[in-house]
Amino acid sequence: MLKLAIVPALCLALCAAPVHAQTDGPADPPAASADTAPAATEQILVVGQKPGPGMWKVSKGDHVLWIFGDYAPLPIKMQWRSHEVEAVIARSQEYLAPPVASASVGYFKGALLLPSLIGINKIPDGATLREVLPPDVYARWQPMKEKYLPKNDERERPVFVAGQLFGSALAKAGLTTRTGVRKQVEKIVDDKKLKVTRSRIELPMDNARRMIKDFKKSPVEDAACLNSTIARLETDIDAMRVRANAWAKGDIDGIRKLDFVDHEENCRDVILNSAAVRDDPAFQSVRPRLKAMWVAAAESALERNASSFALLPMRDILDPKGMVAALAAKGYTVEQPE
Numbered sequence: 001m002l003k004l005a006i007v008p009a010l011c012l013a014l015c016a017a018p019v020h021a022q023t024d025g026p027a028d029p030p031a032a033s034a035d036t037a038p039a040a041t042e043q044i045l046v047v048g049q050k051p052g053p054g055m056w057k058v059s060k061g062d063h064v065l066w067i068f069g070d071y072a073p074l075p076i077k078m079q080w081r082s083h084e085v086e087a088v089i090a091r092s093q094e095y096l097a098p099p100v101a102s103a104s105v106g107y108f109k110g111a112l113l114l115p116s117l118i119g120i121n122k123i124p125d126g127a128t129l130r131e132v133l134p135p136d137v138y139a140r141w142q143p144m145k146e147k148y149l150p151k152n153d154e155r156e157r158p159v160f161v162a163g164q165l166f167g168s169a170l171a172k173a174g175l176t177t178r179t180g181v182r183k184q185v186e187k188i189v190d191d192k193k194l195k196v197t198r199s200r201i202e203l204p205m206d207n208a209r210r211m212i213k214d215f216k217k218s219p220v221e222d223a224a225c226l227n228s229t230i231a232r233l234e235t236d237i238d239a240m241r242v243r244a245n246a247w248a249k250g251d252i253d254g255i256r257k258l259d260f261v262d263h264e265e266n267c268r269d270v271i272l273n274s275a276a277v278r279d280d281p282a283f284q285s286v287r288p289r290l291k292a293m294w295v296a297a298a299e300s301a302l303e304r305n306a307s308s309f310a311l312l313p314m315r316d317i318l319d320p321k322g323m324v325a326a327l328a329a330k331g332y333t334v335e336q337p338e
């Protein structure tokens with residue numbers, strides 16, 4: 001099956017694996033090219049095997065749901081291993097996977113769509129970034145281009161350039177969003193033969209060809225995506241390193257003290273507000289639907305199991321309007337790790 005995701009851009013949506021759509025868990029940025037190899041002077045220091053943070057405990061009577069907070073980016077060379085997580089999974093009866101939205105058009109239909117994808121990343125009418133970006137954004141883009149994407153020809157839409165820029169900057173800082181934590185968790189879950197509950201929404205792709213066509217010809221209104229990505233790289237690289245260290249050491253207070261700069265919101269809105277999907281209620285309501293689905297699954301697990309285990313992005317756990325907060329509002333007891 002050809003898998004489709006909805007963020008950060010439609011071409012990635014038509015070529016990439018599913019993304020945690022409801023909760024801002026960072027999408028994997030493109031790998032850095034050869035001219036943006038990691039620079040030793042910018043590497044962060046956390047390497048080796050690290051346990052990560054403790055788990056949140058959600059309880060109802062003597063039934064408990066343990067929630068482990070995943071985080072990215074983390075150091076490229078860091079290995080995650082938590083004996084505490086393994087022990088909790090071993091004595092649990094059910095695993096709640098992170099909620100995800102995806103779309104599938106099938107292998108043969110996907111193959112037929114490939115020709116229409118040609119040029120989807122290009123600015124319409126052969127324009128360049130200099131012509132479509134506000135002058136102040138273009139001026140701030142220039143030093144970023146020189147540092148991270150010197151071979152960029154400035155003919156791709158800002159939303160695609162933003163993804164490349166962020167991926168190259170992470171690689172140069174010794175960071176990656178491909179942490180492998182979820183993969184390791186699900187291997188343990190599989191080994192222990194837990195019941196797996198997935199909160200998943202399949203987005204409609206009946207009009208995939210029209211969606212591609214609409215996106216390719218739509219005006220370039222994604223300067224805010226590149227602008228916010230630049231702003232994050234100008235101010236947040238050091239904070240990302242500090243958060244990575246805090247996560248690796250299990251320093252929850254350290255993570256709480258650092259705001260999560262969300263440049264992805266503007267990039268996500270480029271797609272959700274584009275002509276391709278803005279009139280489709282299935283796309284517009286995906287985040288609240290996923291939240292409601294996961295919360296319902298958590299309540300069900302708490303009702304029937306003595307012990308359950310869940311993995312969520314750290315951002316969602318700490319979000320005052322997120323899924324853990326929703327459980328607390330329903331009267332469940334929520335305790336954060338020490």
